[in-house]
Amino acid sequence: MTMLLDIIGGLLLVAGTAFLLFGGLGLVRMPDVFNRIQAGTKATTLGTLLTLAGATCLQPAWGVKLLLIGLFLLFTNPLSSQVLARAAHRSGAGKSEKTSIDRLEEDQRKKP
Amino acid sequence: METSDKAESGAHNQVILFTTLFLFWIMLNGTLAADTLLIGALASLSIALLLPNGLSFFTELQDTPQALVAGVRYYGYFFKELVRSNIKLTAIVLTRDLPIQPGIVKVRTKLKSRMGRLMLANSITLTPGTLTVELDGEWLYVHWVTVESTDIDAATAKIVSGFERYLEVMYG
Amino acid sequence: MVDWLIHLAALFAGVAFLLALTRFIKGPSAADRVVAFDVLTIISITGIVLAALTEGRGIYLDVALVYALLSFLGVIVVARYLEGGF
Structure with a gap:
């Protein structure tokens, strides 16, 4: 029984870090800052959550603290991405030439 | 932003913020010893008093x-x-x-x-x-x-x- | 078996760290570097959890939690700076 839980935990760890790896790859490959934030934030959130779940399987006694880290990241990770995206847009970060539309810029131009 | 009474919702939000912080503290410490609880309660109370518009997961959550x-x-x-x-x-x-x-x-x-x-x-x-x-x-x-x-x-x-x-x- | 899986996970996290580090060095804008920094921190948190598992020491998790807290504050502060207002 513990053996099975251990193996599930180990597999969750590998799956989680694999998502981190794809997130890192996205960070390198994506053409502009907004797409990079997208790749970074989603992959790291799921990646860490899976890793924490895997650690809980391996060390059930740490469950509460791991849950706390997970909850904290689940709430702050998207938040810091949003604040960063807003800052990037306000500071006029370059957008990829593939970008088709920017309603935010249109609306900001309308305002005095 | 809200249309409801500002002062009343402020005090209500403070109670919710205090509860959230206190729960967080207990989870973080993983113990129910009296001195730990007392310090946690004091710290949570002072933070909740300092932030009249404090936002927590449970703020404005409906109780139905x-x-x-x-x-x-x-x-x-x-x-x-x-x-x-x-x-x-x-x-x-x-x-x-x-x-x-x-x-x-x-x-x-x-x-x-x-x-x-x-x-x-x-x-x-x-x-x-x-x-x-x-x-x-x-x-x-x-x-x-x-x-x-x-x-x-x-x-x-x-x-x-x-x-x-x-x-x-x-x-x- | 489990040790082997933890080591594989650590290898993945290490490669992810190097990829994010590439973006951190290349930039080109400050915002790109902050995104890379944010991702680097989160990969580090995973690394700390993996270290806690191999060493069997739960105290490392407190380090991970405080690190998550500080990184969040750091990103917010730098973002405010980029917007040009405090």
Whole structure:
């Protein structure tokens, strides 16, 4: 029984870090800052959550603290991405030439 | 932003903030010893008193059974979307010519509460190909990796509606 | 078996760290570097959890929690700076 839980935990760890790896790859490959934030934030959130779940399987006694880290990241990770995206847009970060539309810029131009 | 009585909702929010902080403290320490609880209560109380508009997970959460059911279903839907968004992004990153067509679209939300809007923005950021860039009252500006529609109503239906139907019951 | 899986996970996290580090060095804008920094921190948190598992020491988790807290504050502060207002 513990053996099975251990193996599930180990597999969750590998799956989680694999998502981190794809997130890192996205960070390198994506053409502009907004797409990079997208790749970074989603992959790291799921990646860490899976890793924490895997650690809980391996060390059930740490469950509460791991849950706390997970909850904290689940709430702050998207938040810091949003604040960063807003800052990037306000500071006029370059957008990829593939970008088709920017309603935010249109609306900001309308305002005095 | 709110129409309700400012002073009363302020005190109510402070009580909720105190409870959240205190729970967080207990979880962090993993003990119910009297001295630990006392220090935690004092620290939580001073923070709650300093922040009259303090925002916590439970602020403006409706206390109806329907809200609880909606909350559970919200998290089920949320994790499903989180996994889907990662698979989609992984597929894009692993494709040689990077099939993206990004853009920033404008969507509208029916949610009125601050916490509801914050949760919506967070959810949008973690779901397939979307990232909230700016919040402006009921308007949200969303960066979309592959723009499927630039029309406000169509984009709202695609991006916002899935979460909104749960959050509406949870936070109003 | 489990040790082997933890080591594989650590290898993945290490490669992810190097990829994010590439973006951190290349930039080109400050915002790109902050995104890379944010991702680097989160990969480090995963690394700390993996270290806690191999060493069997739960106290490392407190380090991970405080690190998550500080990184969040750091990103917010730098973002405010980029917007040009405090």
